[in-house]
Amino acid sequence: MIEERFDAIVVGAGMAGNAAALTMAKRGMKVLQLERGEYSGSKNVQGAILYADMLEKLIPEFREEAPLERHLVEQRFWMLDDKSHVGLHYKSDDFNEEKPNRYTIIRAQFDKWFSSKVKEAGATVLCETTVTELAQDAYGKVIGVKTDRRDGEIHADVVVLAEGVNGLLGTRAGLRDRPKPENVALAVKEMHFLPRETIEARFNLKGDEGAVIEAAGTISRGMTGMGFIYSNKECISLGIGCLVSDFQKTGETPYGLLERFKQHPSVAPLIEGSEVKEYSAHLIPEGGYNAIPELCGDGWVVVGDAAQLNNAIHREGSNLAMTSGRIAAEAIFQVKSRRDPMTKANLALYKKMLEESFVIKDLKKYKDMPALLHNQSQNFFLTYPQLVSKAMQNFLRVDGTPKKEKESSTVRSFVNARSWTGLFGDAFRFARAWR
Amino acid sequence: MSTDVAVRVEDKLFYNRYQVDPGRAHIKVRPHTTPSPQLKALLKACPARCYELNDSGQVEITVDGCIECGTCRVIGEASGDIEWSYPRGGYGVLFKFG
Numbered sequence: 001m002i003e004e005r006f007d008a009i010v011v012g013a014g015m016a017g018n019a020a021a022l023t024m025a026k027r028g029m030k031v032l033q034l035e036r037g038e039y040s041g042s043k044n045v046q047g048a049i050l051y052a053d054m055l056e057k058l059i060p061e062f063r064e065e066a067p068l069e070r071h072l073v074e075q076r077f078w079m080l081d082d083k084s085h086v087g088l089h090y091k092s093d094d095f096n097e098e099k100p101n102r103y104t105i106i107r108a109q110f111d112k113w114f115s116s117k118v119k120e121a122g123a124t125v126l127c128e129t130t131v132t133e134l135a136q137d138a139y140g141k142v143i144g145v146k147t148d149r150r151d152g153e154i155h156a157d158v159v160v161l162a163e164g165v166n167g168l169l170g171t172r173a174g175l176r177d178r179p180k181p182e183n184v185a186l187a188v189k190e191m192h193f194l195p196r197e198t199i200e201a202r203f204n205l206k207g208d209e210g211a212v213i214e215a216a217g218t219i220s221r222g223m224t225g226m227g228f229i230y231s232n233k234e235c236i237s238l239g240i241g242c243l244v245s246d247f248q249k250t251g252e253t254p255y256g257l258l259e260r261f262k263q264h265p266s267v268a269p270l271i272e273g274s275e276v277k278e279y280s281a282h283l284i285p286e287g288g289y290n291a292i293p294e295l296c297g298d299g300w301v302v303v304g305d306a307a308q309l310n311n312a313i314h315r316e317g318s319n320l321a322m323t324s325g326r327i328a329a330e331a332i333f334q335v336k337s338r339r340d341p342m343t344k345a346n347l348a349l350y351k352k353m354l355e356e357s358f359v360i361k362d363l364k365k366y367k368d369m370p371a372l373l374h375n376q377s378q379n380f381f382l383t384y385p386q387l388v389s390k391a392m393q394n395f396l397r398v399d400g401t402p403k404k405e406k407e408s409s410t411v412r413s414f415v416n417a418r419s420w421t422g423l424f425g426d427a428f429r430f431a432r433a434w435r
Numbered sequence: 436m437s438t439d440v441a442v443r444v445e446d447k448l449f450y451n452r453y454q455v456d457p458g459r460a461h462i463k464v465r466p467h468t469t470p471s472p473q474l475k476a477l478l479k480a481c482p483a484r485c486y487e488l489n490d491s492g493q494v495e496i497t498v499d500g501c502i503e504c505g506t507c508r509v510i511g512e513a514s515g516d517i518e519w520s521y522p523r524g525g526y527g528v529l530f531k532f533g
Contacts, residue, residue, distance in 0.1 A: 036524045038454070043503065045533045108533035128525030148523050166505030168521065179509055186506045188482045190447070191532045235532075244509050247480040248473075254482040255442045278532045279447035281482035281504040 006032045006156040008332060009145055010123075011131050011169060013040035015318045016304025017162030018114045019058055019325030025121035027333045032154065033123050034147065036130040040118075041111030045189070045282035047230055047237055049212065050105045051319040058326060059117055063099065067109045069232035070210025071100035074203075078266065080217030080227075081389040085266040096209065104210050104230045104237070106191075134159060134173045134300070142173070142299030158299055158332055158342040162325060165283045165305035175300065176293035181248055182374060183287030183308070185225065187241025188254040190262075192274035196234050202270050203231050214315065217385030219261045221252055224286075224377040226315075227261045229270060236271055238262065241284055243374060254281065284317065285310040289367035295354065296347040301328045309359055313366045320359050327353045368433040379426060383417050444484040448500040456526040460498045462507065463518045470494045473511045480506055502528050 010021040013035035021033040037043040049072070055062050074091035095101065119125050135144040135153055144155035161170050165184060170176045194202075203211045213229040220226070225242030240254075240261045247254065261267060285291065285308040292308050295301060303309070304321030311320060331350035332342070340346045354360050373380055391410045414423060462485075464474065474494040477486040483500045486507070496517075508519040521527070 036521055038525050038529055041533060042529050043527075043533075045530060048533075106532045108530045111533070130521050130524040132520070166503075166508060168519070178512060181509050184509055186480070186482065186504060244480065244506055247506075248476045248510055251476070251479045253442070253479050253484075255444050255447065255484075259442045276447075276450055278450050278530065279502070280451075280528075280530060280533060281502045281506070283505050283509065 002151060002154045004154075006030050006154070007336065008032075008158050008160060009034065009154060009156040010160040010162055011145060012162035012164055012167075012306075013037070013111065013115055013118075013125065013127075014044050014162060014164055014304060014321065015111075015114075016306070016321035016325035017160070018111065018118050019322040020160045020162060020303060020329040021118045021123045021125075022058055022121050023326050023329030024333060025118065025123035027329075028122075029333065029336065031123040032156065033118060033125045034129045034131050034145065035125065035127045037127060039112055039127055040115030040125060041108040044107045044111050045280045046107045046318060047189070047228055047239065047315075048105050048107050048110075048318065049230065049315075050103045050110065051316065052099065052101050052103065054319040054322045058322065066113050067105070069104040069106060070205070070208050071095065072102040072104065072212060073205070073209045074211035076211065076213040078213055078215040078217070079385045079388055080215050080219050080264060080266065081386045082218050083265055084389045084393070085215065085217075086385075086388050086392050091211070104212070104232050106232060131163075131169060134169050136173065140298065142297070145169075157336070158301065158347070160325070160328060160332070161300060161302040161306050162304050163306045165285050165308075167302075167306040170293070170302055170306060175297060176302065179283070179285065179291075179308070180287070181245035182243060183285065183291045183370075185241040185243050185284045185286045185312075186247060186254055186281060187239050187284055188258050188279070188281045189237055189239030190258065190276050191278045192236040192238055192271045193234060193277055194236065194271075194274045198273075199231055199234070199236065205231065208233070215261075215267075216381060218382055219257065219264060220377075220381050221250065221257070222378045222382040223247070223250060223252065224373050224381060225257075227267075229267065235277070236274065238267075238271060243286060244283070245374075246377065284312070286312045286370055288312060288370045289360075289363040290370070292363070295351045297344045299342050301332070301347055301350050303328045309363070311362050311366065313369050314362070316362075323357060323359050324354060327357060327359075365435075366433070372429055372433045376426070379418065387414055387417055444482075445500070448483055448502075451502070452529040452531065453499065454526045454529060455499050456523055459523065459526075460496070461520045461522040461527070462496055462498050462501065464494055464496050465516055465518070467493060467516075471514060471516050473514050473516045476510055477507050477517075480510060482506065
């Protein structure tokens with residue numbers, strides 16, 4: 001056993017773990033952070049979009065130092081059928097502001113920088129170390145961790161589980177269940193490299209402006225899922241994700257979906273001639289509010305993806321991770337300052353503070369959305385996109401058909417596919433879940 | 436568009452860097468005679484196609500190309516079909532971009 005004792009051990013060096021370790025180290029706590037990758041970031045995968053506000057709370061001057069790709073000035077939502085897309089695009093020069101709100105980032109590079117700030121703040125960061133188990137006393141209180149290093153048991157007053165969506169430790173110790181196939185999506189992604197001028201021309205960008213496209217429709221073949229295309233400086237992150245339970249049911253392959261998405265006529269010209277330099281895959285928590293596990297116990301708290309804190313509707317995860325990591329650290333610091341023990345009752349302060357933040361409030365707002373989208377995936381991801389595409393084409397194609405006939409044929413196509421009750425039911429259910 | 440696209444996953448994995456830990460597979464398949472529905476699902480759902488059917492009809496795993504997403508754990512660990520751990524510290528896939 002390692003004799004040195006820490007105030008806190010943070011397992012994992014993603015957004016949540018780094019936020020927690022940084023916050024505690026800045027308050028003068030003795031922090032050890034453990035990461036299984038060769039450096040912080042080398043195991044981390046995300047789209048990725050960074051939300052400035054949450055990072056600003058941790059590192060106000062991050063814009064001068066962090067490896068950022070492009071600040072986002074445009075968002076495109078695409079509804080796809082096999083040959084078309086119907087889009088809602090929003091682009092504004094207002095996003096060309098002094099302190100932009102959203103950036104694309106490349107996680108391995110960004111996280112390495114984030115980790116350097118954690119070290120500067122005084123935390124000990126130990127990489128290439130896999131935590132295999134939580135160390136518990138006879139009463140089940142978490143007292144530290146066991147690692148794959150020789151004499152690898154290390155003790156601390158509290159363990160922050162920032163082990164990611166596929167975290168093993170919490171499950172192994174019986175603190176939470178492993179994620180269910182219907183509560184996680186599997187996303188696969190490729191990094192497509194192109195000269196920056198080519199990216200700027202294809203996305204209609206100037207300088208460091210960036211655009212993102214999020215696409216849903218027949219590309220997911222009736223499964224609950226989404227594709228994304230993010231512009232970085234010299235590469236494009238392109239990927240697609242669907243619920244694991246849907247992959248299991250349909251026998252579709254993730255790489256097959258990715259290839260078809262790349263070959264879609266609206267997508268192929270954007271990446272034409274690119275050089276792919278990496279293929280990655282990652283799980284995304286999709287269960288929402290109802291899937292959040294117990295957030296704390298005697299000697300431990302869980303933060304970020306490991307706690308399923310992801311807003312699937314707004315595709316926000318890293319900011320919820322960062323915020324939960326920071327809030328957990330602040331709660332721990334308060335408990336410590338009062339010289340109180342790290343019991344479940346005292347650490348419940350973290351839960352209370354998180355409930356008062358946007359993290360839990362947002363997840364609560366959409367608590368019924370996952371079930372709605374998951375149960376009706378055929379309608380929302382196959383039938384409607386096809387109907388909308390047909391309707392648009394009918395609207396635009398000038399062929400001598402009187403407009404009135406065109407309109408009634410569009411209405412008929414919707415009613416035939418879903419029936420009046422189905423249509424109103426879908427609209428009602430959607431509105432209620434969105435509220 | 437509706438026709439299936441032939442994809443060579445090996446070509447995709449070739450872009451990636453790995454530090455292989457010989458003789459220490461971090462995922463193990465429980466010995467079986469006939470594969471369970473969960474094991475069969477892994478043949479398709481694994482994004483690195485680590486799971487293959489051998490000549491006698493059993494599901495086998497080769498972890499060398501694993502990108503550590505955890506999909507197979509979510510599908511197959513609860514039923515005991517597979518045992519899942521992370522690779523030892525420093526081993527496994529090494530993302531440059533992530």
